[in-house]
Amino acid sequence: MLRIADQELGQGYFDDETASASDHADDQFIKVAEIDGRIVGFAYCMIQDWPSAERVIRASAPRHLRHAAVIGVIKTVAVKHDQQGRGIGTAICRACLIEFRRRGVQAVYSVAWRSGDTINIGGILERANFTPFATIDDYWAEDSTKQGYDCPTCGSPPCHCAAVMYSTILD
Helix, strand or coil: CHHHHHHHHCCCCCCHHHHHHHCCCCCEEEEEEEECCEEEEEEEEEEECHHHHHHHHCCCCCHHHHCCCCEEEEEEEEECHHHCCCCHHHHHHHHHHHHHHHCCCCEEEEEEEEECCEECCHHHHHHCCCEEEEEECCCCHHHHHHHCCCECCCECCCCCCEEEEEEEECC
16 A cells, blocks of 8 residues: 555655554544455545544535534545556545445545646546535645655645545435
8 A cells, every 4th residue: 555655646645654543543444455465556534523624625615514513534545557547446435435424424525636637536536426616726735844745746845736625425
């Protein structure tokens, strides 16, 4: 997972400490995709309340997020480069939504990375019935500098890529 994350998300964005913590927390989980016993993709997810989500979103959010008692966030989806375009990311995202429903989540959001005209997981999210609701320029600038992770596009901090916020309602 860490090699995939470093290659697709930037060196240091997703680390071993985060992966290990999700194994022991009720408010976090990881879904993986495997082919022939090898991990080819993963998603890291969390469960939050609105005040926590609001700090991450930093934009005007749709009503279904603001009024949900239990909110899910797909923090990241990453698929090994040579496996992209095969539906793996979409399958992982749908597995996350099933898990969120099982845990009583009412609405889910995700923050997608945009560089130029490319939105890294925009297609995956849209195929899973997410809709975009906001775009924030330089979204990762402060965080990338503080945490010290590299951007696949910008390189060393600060990251100047924008974020596109997506959400969906779970029934």
